[in-house]
Amino acid sequence: MKKRVSPRHPASKAPLWAGALLALAVGMQGEALxxxxxxxxxxxxxxxxxxxxxxxxxxxxxxxxxxxxxxxxxxxxxxxxxxxxxxxxxxxxxxxxxxxxxxxxxxxxxxxxxxxxxxxxxxxxxxxxxxxxxxxxxxxxxxxxxxxxxxxxxxxxxxxxxxxxxxxxxxxxxxxxxxxxxxxxxxxxxxxxxxxxxxxxxxxxxxxxxxxxxxxxxxxxxxxxxxxxxxxxxxxxxxxxxxxxxxxxLAHRYSQPVRIRNVHVFDPRTGTVGGLSTVIVLRDRVTAVLPADQDPVNGTAPDDQVIVDGQGGTLVPGLHDMHSHTTLDSGLFYLAAGVTDVRDMGNDNAFLQDLMPRIEAGELAGPRITPNGFLEGRSPYSARLGIIPETVADAVKAVDWYADRGYFQIKIYNSMTPDWVRPIADEAHKRGMTVTGHVPAFDTPDRVIKDGYSEVTHINQLMLGWLLKPGEDTRTPLRLTAMARAADLDLNSAPVQATMKLMVDGHIAHDPTAVILERLMLSRAGVTPPGDVDYLDNMPIGYQRYRKRTFVPLKSAADDQAYVQAFAKVLATLKLLHDKGIRLLPGTDDVTGFTVHRELELYTLAGISTAEALRLGTLSPEEYMGHPDLGTIGRGKLADLFLIAGNPVDDIRAIKRPRLVMKGGAVYYPSEIYQSLSIKPFADAPPVTVPAPSAGPGASLGVPGMFGGGHDDDLGD
Known part of the structure; x- marks a missing residue:
């Protein structure tokens, strides 16, 4: 072994400063390591x-x-x-x-x-x-x-x-x-x-x-x-x-009646907007809907009521998202968009059980929630929500767990064993529930309907029954990317018509979530997606940029065109379903409320009338789920409603700019909500007069604008 010589040793031929540098270099290298x-x-x-x-x-x-x-x-x-x-x-x-x-x-x-x-x-x-x-x-x-x-x-x-x-x-x-x-x-x-x-x-x-x-x-x-x-x-x-x-x-609560003057009222039963009216609400109920010329105090300002000047706008029954996965933050987004009711299609059970009573008590903001019980099969692709049973007996017990807690339906997901669908559905029916969900991998829409589904979720889940080859696995992103094949789909073909007949004969409903398919199939890097053009510029920068991306692999211009043509076939399928009398349940698989607006707009782009699309988004879900107090604005009904500046029957995009929202006895001003969420407001709050006798604890909450005025002249949505 060669003898090691210290730089300071007389035998060293190198100068002392060189040794010092060497030591420093070695030390620095050690520090870096x-x-x-x-x-x-x-x-x-x-x-x-x-x-x-x-x-x-x-x-x-x-x-x-x-x-x-x-x-x-x-x-x-x-x-x-x-x-x-x-x-x-x-x-x-x-x-x-x-x-x-x-x-x-x-x-x-x-x-x-x-x-x-x-x-x-x-x-x-x-x-x-x-x-x-x-x-x-x-x-x-x-x-x-x-x-x-x-x-x-x-x-x-x-x-x-x-x-x-x-x-x-x-x-x-x-x-x-x-x-x-x-x-x-x-x-x-x-x-x-x-x-x-x-x-x-x-x-x-x-x-x-x-x-x-x-x-x-x-x-x-x-x-x-x-x-x-x-x-x-x-x-x-x-x-x-x-x-x-x-x-x-943000929740403004008044002990006095709230008198909303100078408004029209949209009636989803007739698809029409009525003449000028006054709508009076006390806490969470409508107490009167009066023609403006029959308002006994019209032209005066009662000193014991909150007066809202609707400025000739329209009151619309609250919107419903029939496919939500509720989060703690979603409540304010929904309310600001006029969405006062949601069906939760699968969630962390403990979270949802804790959240729902807090919303009902008014502690937290949010729409009314109708929960569905989520059941998934065990596989490497399993979604981590709800309950994942290990055996069919466990699956039946899970149905009972949900039934005991008042869940509306059972929702079945991708990895569920196809042979378990019938026993799950049988138990659900015994307990007074129906069954909806994805079509499990290696199953078909026709079979799940025969096995007990009363509803099929997602239009891609329905259409894949006509597009997939035997053995293809929908637990993977194929359940979304295979939709490009729809470009060549013949809606008059025997498989399509057979499924349609099953749905008509069995009164099977459908929750399309077409807006999510649009996001997947038409989003392109660097471009504002067509469904986001009315609101995206107002959003926080991180969200804006996230939306401007390509969500599917595009290897060529032909791939791009296939997705465009396939989404046109999605819209044509929507129209076919509606024309055959199959109930459509507008849902989004999202939590912002903006997508509820776009879902209804897509129905009109598919050829469904604006009035009918509005009915599908307001009254129809309440009828489907047995909520007689909701879906219309009338004496004795729950006051879940929102105010917009225009006529939604003339232009469905008018619903994208709520000025005031009522739900559960609280009044919300979307301009305030959006400012609190770092979003540029889309419309100003209407003029509101709160009588002096309301002065006291919380009275200052009666005037919109506590987050900077609530008035913004950019109606960008």
């Missing part, structure tokens, strides 16, 4: 791991691997970042695939005062003396840790964003997760201003990401999976606290 840290988070849904986020930090360089497999879907991509001053990235790239397999190739770079970026949604450049905080379009939970660390160093914990908007960090609490030597002191923050819902992040004392939840999937540091229930409870309480604060500020 020591600084390389790999962190891994697991993504958990309904108690099961569905993905991972792995980040490796080496000095200022970071690489991130993101993988999600949720019911056959999920993003899979790699990120590279360089962190600069103020913990703000000077470069950020993302490459891989997004939710439905569409390609992702995103990049951002800031150098010498020039920022540039390219994403699925957009591309651009901007001058900036300092590095701007770029919001990634195809991000991962890791990005939330990046944002939080940058915001912690910013004045007021707020930063302007590129491409636009701003982001704010709010400190909430300092919990500790884990026990003993594994205990980790943490700080919980809320990030808001970018997406429809806030995100929550937990950072440790070193500023490293421990967990995320909220708008993103729940992700937690590997090795701490047992803390997921604690994390879920923490997230639920943080979100509930915010929701309670918003409800307290």
């Amino acid at each position: 020591a600084a390389a840290v790999t962190e891994k988070l697991v993504i958990v849904q309904n108690g099961e791991t569905i993905g991972t986020v792995t980040g490796t930090t080496d000095g200022k360089s970071v690489t991130v691997d993101y993988y999600v497999d949720d019911n056959g879907r999920g993003p899979k991509h790699k990120e590279t970042l360089t962190i600069g001053a103020g913990d703000i990235p000077t470069s950020w790239t993302v490459a891989g695939t997004s939710l439905m397999g569409g390609g992702v190739n995103e990049s951002f770079k800031w150098e010498a005062g020039q920022a540039s970026w390219t994403s699925q949604a957009d591309k651009g450049a901007a001058q900036s003396a300092k590095t701007p905080l770029y919001v990634v379009n195809d991000d991962s939970p890791w990005a939330l840790g990046v944002y939080a660390r940058a915001l912690l160093k910013a004045p007021g914990n707020t930063l302007p964003l590129l491409p636009s908007g701003s982001m704010r960090l709010v400190k909430l609490s300092t919990p500790t997760l884990g026990t003993g030597k594994d205990a980790v002191p943490l700080t919980l923050y809320r990030i808001e201003g970018v997406q429809l819902s806030p995100d929550y992040v937990l950072l440790d004392k070193a500023g490293r990401l421990f967990a995320t939840f909220g708008g993103h999937d729940l992700a937690i540091r590997q090795g701490y999976e047992k803390e997921v229930p604690v994390l879920q409870a923490m997230g639920a309480e943080a979100a509930r606290t915010l929701a309670r604060e918003r409800q307290k500020a």
Whole structure:
């Protein structure tokens, strides 16, 4: 072995300063090696791991691997970042695939005062003396840790964003997760201003990401999976606290009658808008609908009533979303859009059982919820909702669990064993429930109808029965991408007509969710989707950019055209179903309310009359579910309604701009709601006069505009 010689030893031929430099270089190299840290988070849904986020930090360089497999879907991509001053990235790239397999190739770079970026949604450049905080379009939970660390160093914990908007960090609490030597002191923050819902992040004392939840999937540091229930409870309480604060500020409750003057009333039974009227509401009931010239106090201002000047607009019964998956944040979005009732088509059972009474009591904002019980089969593609029975006997017991809690229907999902459908349906029928759902993999619409379905969910689930080849697996994204084949579908063919006959003879209803198919089939990178043009510019920047993407793989112009032609066939199928007298139940598979408007608009584009589309969105769902107090505006009816400026029969797009919404005895002004959610309002609130005798606790809530006036002259929706 060669003898090692110290640089300071007389035998050393190198000068002392050279040795010092060598030592420094070796030390720096060691520090760099020591600084390389790999962190891994697991993504958990309904108690099961569905993905991972792995980040490796080496000095200022970071690489991130993101993988999600949720019911056959999920993003899979790699990120590279360089962190600069103020913990703000000077470069950020993302490459891989997004939710439905569409390609992702995103990049951002800031150098010498020039920022540039390219994403699925957009591309651009901007001058900036300092590095701007770029919001990634195809991000991962890791990005939330990046944002939080940058915001912690910013004045007021707020930063302007590129491409636009701003982001704010709010400190909430300092919990500790884990026990003993594994205990980790943490700080919980809320990030808001970018997406429809806030995100929550937990950072440790070193500023490293421990967990995320909220708008993103729940992700937690590997090795701490047992803390997921604690994390879920923490997230639920943080979100509930915010929701309670918003409800307290935004729900206006009056002890006096609310007299809505100078309005027309849409009657879905006749499909007409009546003459000028006055509608009087006391708490949650309509007490009178009077022709304007018969209003005994018309022209005066009663000193014991709240007066709303409808300014010649139209009152419409509350809209219904027949395919919702309720979230804590969805309530205000629905109400602002005039959606006062939803059918929940599958959820975390404990969450929904906790949420519903809170909404009914007025503690939290939200529409009335009619719950369906979700049953899924066990497979590698299983959705993590509701109940996943291991045996057919377990499935029957699950039906009873839902029946005992008053659920309206049983909903069956993709991985259910086809032979279990009949016993599930038999038990549901015994318990007074009907059955709806997807067509399970390797099953057909015709068979599930014969086995006991009274309704088929999603128009693609129906049409795939005419498009798929034997053995093709709809538990994968094929159940969506195979819809391109509909371009060549003959609606007069024997298979189509056989299914139609089964539906007509069996009085089988259909929940199309055509709006989601439109989003899938017609969304293109960098372009505002056709269903989003009336509202997208008003939304937070993160949501705007998310919508401007391609959700399906497009290998050629022919693929593009196939999806366009196939969606035209979707609309033609809607019209065929309606013409045959099959009940359509407008649903969205979304939670914003904006898609409820578009779903009804799509029916009119399919050739269904505007008046009929409005009936399908208001009265028809209430008739279907046996709610006689809802669906029309009349004396004694529940006052679930909304005010718009125009006539919806003349232009169905008028329903996209509610000015006032009533539900459950509370009055909401959408302009206030949207401002509280970082959304630019679409219409102003109507003039409201609150009598002096109402002064007292909460009286200040009687005047719209507490979030900045509630008046905006941009009617962009």
